[in-house]
Amino acid sequence: MPGAQVIAEHLSRVYGQVAVLDDVSFVVEPGELVALTGPSGSGKTTLLQLIGSLDRPTSGRILVDDVSVGELSHPAEFRRATVGFVFQLHYLLPALSAQDNVELPLVAAHVPRRERIERASELLTRVGLGNRARARPAELSGGERQRVAIARALAGRPRLLLADEPTGSLDSAASHKIWELLANACGHDGTTVIVASHDLTLAEHTERSLRLLDGHLVPPTQEQLAPKGIT
Amino acid sequence: MITLGQTFANLRGRPGRTFLTALGTALGIATIVALLAVVGGVRQSAGSLVDLGPSEFGLFQSDAADPTTSILATNLIPQLDRTPGIAAATPLVLLVNDLPKAPGAIVFGANAHGFLTGGLVFNSGRSYRSGGEIVVGDTLAAQLRIALGQRLTIAHRRLLVVGIYHNGIAYQDSGAFVSLGTAQAISGRQGEATTIVVKLHPATKPSTAQRTIARRFPGVEVISDAQQATRAGVSGELISQFGLVIVVLALVIGGIGVANTMLMAVTERRSEFALLSAVGFSGPQIAGRVLIESILTTIIGAAIGLLIGVIGARLLIHALGAQTFVSPQVTAWDLGRGLLVGVLLGILGGLYPAWRAANVSPARVLAQH
Numbered sequence: 001m002p003g004a005q006v007i008a009e010h011l012s013r014v015y016g017q018v019a020v021l022d023d024v025s026f027v028v029e030p031g032e033l034v035a036l037t038g039p040s041g042s043g044k045t046t047l048l049q050l051i052g053s054l055d056r057p058t059s060g061r062i063l064v065d066d067v068s069v070g071e072l073s074h075p076a077e078f079r080r081a082t083v084g085f086v087f088q089l090h091y092l093l094p095a096l097s098a099q100d101n102v103e104l105p106l107v108a109a110h111v112p113r114r115e116r117i118e119r120a121s122e123l124l125t126r127v128g129l130g131n132r133a134r135a136r137p138a139e140l141s142g143g144e145r146q147r148v149a150i151a152r153a154l155a156g157r158p159r160l161l162l163a164d165e166p167t168g169s170l171d172s173a174a175s176h177k178i179w180e181l182l183a184n185a186c187g188h189d190g191t192t193v194i195v196a197s198h199d200l201t202l203a204e205h206t207e208r209s210l211r212l213l214d215g216h217l218v219p220p221t222q223e224q225l226a227p228k229g230i231t
Numbered sequence: 232m233i234t235l236g237q238t239f240a241n242l243r244g245r246p247g248r249t250f251l252t253a254l255g256t257a258l259g260i261a262t263i264v265a266l267l268a269v270v271g272g273v274r275q276s277a278g279s280l281v282d283l284g285p286s287e288f289g290l291f292q293s294d295a296a297d298p299t300t301s302i303l304a305t306n307l308i309p310q311l312d313r314t315p316g317i318a319a320a321t322p323l324v325l326l327v328n329d330l331p332k333a334p335g336a337i338v339f340g341a342n343a344h345g346f347l348t349g350g351l352v353f354n355s356g357r358s359y360r361s362g363g364e365i366v367v368g369d370t371l372a373a374q375l376r377i378a379l380g381q382r383l384t385i386a387h388r389r390l391l392v393v394g395i396y397h398n399g400i401a402y403q404d405s406g407a408f409v410s411l412g413t414a415q416a417i418s419g420r421q422g423e424a425t426t427i428v429v430k431l432h433p434a435t436k437p438s439t440a441q442r443t444i445a446r447r448f449p450g451v452e453v454i455s456d457a458q459q460a461t462r463a464g465v466s467g468e469l470i471s472q473f474g475l476v477i478v479v480l481a482l483v484i485g486g487i488g489v490a491n492t493m494l495m496a497v498t499e500r501r502s503e504f505a506l507l508s509a510v511g512f513s514g515p516q517i518a519g520r521v522l523i524e525s526i527l528t529t530i531i532g533a534a535i536g537l538l539i540g541v542i543g544a545r546l547l548i549h550a551l552g553a554q555t556f557v558s559p560q561v562t563a564w565d566l567g568r569g570l571l572v573g574v575l576l577g578i579l580g581g582l583y584p585a586w587r588a589a590n591v592s593p594a595r596v597l598a599q600h
Binding site: 045046049052054055074076077079080081085087091093094095096097100104105107108109152156 | 236237240241243244245502503505506507508509510511512513514516593594597598
């Protein structure tokens with residue numbers, strides 16, 4: 001199944017008197033791997049939450065495959081069918097095994113047990129943790145937990161994968177593995193992937209960058225363009 | 232959709248909280264079951280006491296705490312004999328706790344030639360003829376391994392066993408009969424009886440006789456069946472009311488306790504519910520998970536509580552020193568009610584936390600972390 005197209009039109013999000021996002025517009029094409037960069041507090045997380053229907057815009061709209069996600073009456077159904085999330089913190093449920101954690105989106109989608117087990121096993125193998133399926137999060141390293149989180153995000157075969165600082169708390173070796181998995185999700189499955197990070201070198205892993213600064217979309221820096229040979 | 236395995240895993244993952252919540256529920260349920268069992272035992276006891284064989288009515292003192300504590304003057308008997316519709320009236324004294332070897336046995340003091348003792352069918356021996364003789368029910372005789380010609384001590388009086396009877400009334404078969412005079416002497420109540428048993432003429436309508444007695448003998452309660460006896464017993468009634476109050480209190484306090492614990496759990500697990508929402512769980516699905524956890528916890532508690540309650544009922548009766556009159560009656564319905572209360576506690580205590588969990592804002596919670 002092809003990835004989703006994401007269109008943001010004059011998107012704003014205001015909390016009290018503070019405009020976290022102000023008139024942001026962009027298009028992400030199906031199957032793209034896009035970096036969303038900017039310093040802390042620039043609005044990256046808010047933008048990902050709006051795209052993923054975890055929050056609603058104050059004005060403007062965001063379309064995911066022509067669905068205006070800010071106006072959904074049952075956003076959980078949309079998330080279940082379309083979106084996979086990876087957060088900086090893995091948010092694995094501590095009482096459940098890696099296998100059970102990966103199955104969660106499938107439980108929400110009422111997928112039969114046998115199919116859930118097969119899918120979760122397949123994904124854990126894909127992220128290199130096939131032999132750690134019964135391990136609890138406390139028994140896994142930081143990098144392994146994040147890989148389980150990626151497997152969970154991919155469990156529902158999402159057309160859009162949103163990753164918020166997925167390597168923020170990992171060392172370089174673990175980060176490299178995570179990037180491989182995200183790139184694989186895009187290249188292998190055709191999933192649209194948007195990755196937010198304050199790390200400007202992120203761009204070297206992605207096809208295109210969107211840069212946020214104080215809630216506004218600004219042109220990419222020279223540093224971001226250089227690895228791709230663009231000046 | 233909730234997987235039971237994941238719910239159990241969640242409960243196992245927080246053993247301390249699960250145990251304490253279940254324990255709270257268990258104690259509540261145990262209290263309920265124990266009280267129901269004791270109340271059931273009291274009803275049974277009160278009903279049996281007035282199951283007086285061929286008699287039609289038992290007369291008891293109004294407002295007596297329970298039928299065994301009633302006191303009536305025996306000089307009422309001539310007046311009762313003259314009352315239209317009454318064929319015969321005979322006094323009966325109940326001696327409780329006076330048989331050291333069988334504290335649960337009741338010794339009945341009755342006239343040797345009254346219609347009460349006339350209903351005793353003797354397996355061996357005969358009825359008593361003097362104050363120094365006693366006849367023993369076959370159940371009690373077997374329990375004490377006593378035979379004709381042996382002596383039985385009642386309140387320091389050694390009485391000769393002259394007969395062993397069986398009449399099918401459990402209290403009487405596991406008790407004994409002595410002469411009225413002996414019983415009055417033992418109880419120190421000369422000229423008094425616990426109850427007066429009245430036999431009606433065959434043509435007399437019980438309801439008419441009951442009204443007549445009530446009118447002519449104020450202060451006397453007329454009891455014609457076991458249910459009435461239970462109602463007449465003030466202590467039984469008090470225990471019943473107390474039991475009901477405890478059940479309601481257990482539901483309210485237990486419900487608040489479970490709600491509080493579940494609410495704390497929900498507050499601690501906000502990021503978990505935010506995550507569930509992010510991966511596609513709907514509000515009702517999340518609420519269902521919390522509710523199922525709550526119900527499962529209280530069902531575990533209820534199961535433990537049923538066990539403690541059954542044992543606790545016996546301990547309670549012993550602690551109250553009431554084992555002589557009451558043995559706890561635990562019915563399947565009592566156990567069912569205990570379990571039902573457990574489920575209700577889980578639902579009542581889980582509703583608000585479930586609602587809170589379902590309304591956790593994933594954007595706010597996940598951003599905070």
